[in-house]
Amino acid sequence: MQIEEVPALRPAGEQILIEVRAVGVNPVDTYIRSGSYPIKKELPFTPGFDAAGVVLEIGQMAGPFRPSQHVYTSGSVSGTYAQQALCLPKHVHPLPDNVSFEEGAALGIPYGTAWRALFQRAQAVSGQWVLIHGASGGVGIAAVQLAAAAGLQVIGTAGTEEGRQLVLEQGAQYAFDHNDPAHFEKILDLTGGVDIVLEMLANVNLDRDMEIMAKGGRLVIIGSRGRIEIDPRKAMSKELNIHGLMLMNASPEESYEIYTGIEKALLQGKIKPVIASRLPLKEAPKAHRQILESAHLGKIILLP
Ligand code: NAP
Numbered sequence: 001m002q003i004e005e006v007p008a009l010r011p012a013g014e015q016i017l018i019e020v021r022a023v024g025v026n027p028v029d030t031y032i033r034s035g036s037y038p039i040k041k042e043l044p045f046t047p048g049f050d051a052a053g054v055v056l057e058i059g060q061m062a063g064p065f066r067p068s069q070h071v072y073t074s075g076s077v078s079g080t081y082a083q084q085a086l087c088l089p090k091h092v093h094p095l096p097d098n099v100s101f102e103e104g105a106a107l108g109i110p111y112g113t114a115w116r117a118l119f120q121r122a123q124a125v126s127g128q129w130v131l132i133h134g135a136s137g138g139v140g141i142a143a144v145q146l147a148a149a150a151g152l153q154v155i156g157t158a159g160t161e162e163g164r165q166l167v168l169e170q171g172a173q174y175a176f177d178h179n180d181p182a183h184f185e186k187i188l189d190l191t192g193g194v195d196i197v198l199e200m201l202a203n204v205n206l207d208r209d210m211e212i213m214a215k216g217g218r219l220v221i222i223g224s225r226g227r228i229e230i231d232p233r234k235a236m237s238k239e240l241n242i243h244g245l246m247l248m249n250a251s252p253e254e255s256y257e258i259y260t261g262i263e264k265a266l267l268q269g270k271i272k273p274v275i276a277s278r279l280p281l282k283e284a285p286k287a288h289r290q291i292l293e294s295a296h297l298g299k300i301i302l303l304p
Pocket of ligand 1 (some may be wrong): 136140160163172178204205
């Protein structure tokens with residue numbers, strides 16, 4: 001990736017032109033850049049879905065947004081690793097006054113995914129046990145905060161002591177080390193079986209997750225980076241429900257529910273993104289290397 005000067009963008013139709021103040025880096029940006037994702041882009045292209053900034057201009061069709069409004073995005077027509085981004089109305093969400101641009105850039109995909117996993121795929125209900133398997137990253141911290149705010153009993157995992165401390169600070173009651181094979185037994189002893197698992201690395205954990213789930217439990221596969229052999233009997237005997245999740249599959253009605261729910265939680269101060277590090281936009285290659293390494297605590301943000 002390299003910085004290039006291009007002509008200023010102009011919105012067409014219902015597009016919204018945003019002056020980007022902060023960009024959220026997501027793992028999917030690296031998969032698309034490297035060509036290992038089903039979405040294939042023709043080169044050259046500008047990466048990025050998540051950003052926060054100020055509305056500059058709106059295309060011909062008037063929508064709910066107005067110039068100078070603070071917004072965040074969960075998608076973009078032109079890509080958000082830039083000073084300007086063109087977005088469709090479905091990609092753009094109002095940024096409340098109590099949320100900074102950096103925090104706003106950390107919302108779109110991570111909080112959208114965590115919301116969909118908890119409330120649309122797993123049908124989480126107050127009082128249930130939820131294991132957030134990989135709780136120290138962008139989606140994991142969002143899920144811990146949303147689950148705690150909804151009254152669930154939250155267990156999070158992280159690979160470092162600092163990560164586990166952060167997970168506890170964000171609202172988890174218990175934190176375990178996902179690199180310690182004994183954490184599965186410890187969680188089973190603690191809970192007698194978890195009702196919900198949000199899984200960030202299914203190719204490592206899926207088989208053993210099923211051993212520590214309660215009868216009728218719901219497991220949501222959010223992340224996976226390879227294949228795994230599982231014993232299907234573990235799912236049969238407990239009548240487990242294993243759900244895939246792809247945020248981009250949310251219907252317009254589901255997206256509305258997700259992003260109005262996030263806005264309400266932001267306004268009530270129930271959620272607050274955690275920023276791991278800030279880098280200038282020209283260091284996007286470094287950000288892509290960092291996000292694939294474990295143990296960044298929260299979100300990596302690029303500043304154009
Ligand atoms: P991230 O910020 O890089 O966080 C990765 C998380 O995975 C960290 O908490 C990390 O913990 C944890 N992890 C590392 N080894 C693990 C293990 N053995 N078991 C469980 N967790 C482990 O990434 P993210 O933005 O949160 O995204 C997480 C995953 O979900 C990625 O694979 C991403 O591609 C995927 N995702 C999917 C969707 C979708 O629509 N399906 C949407 C968003 C994200 P430590 O660093 O503490 O070890």
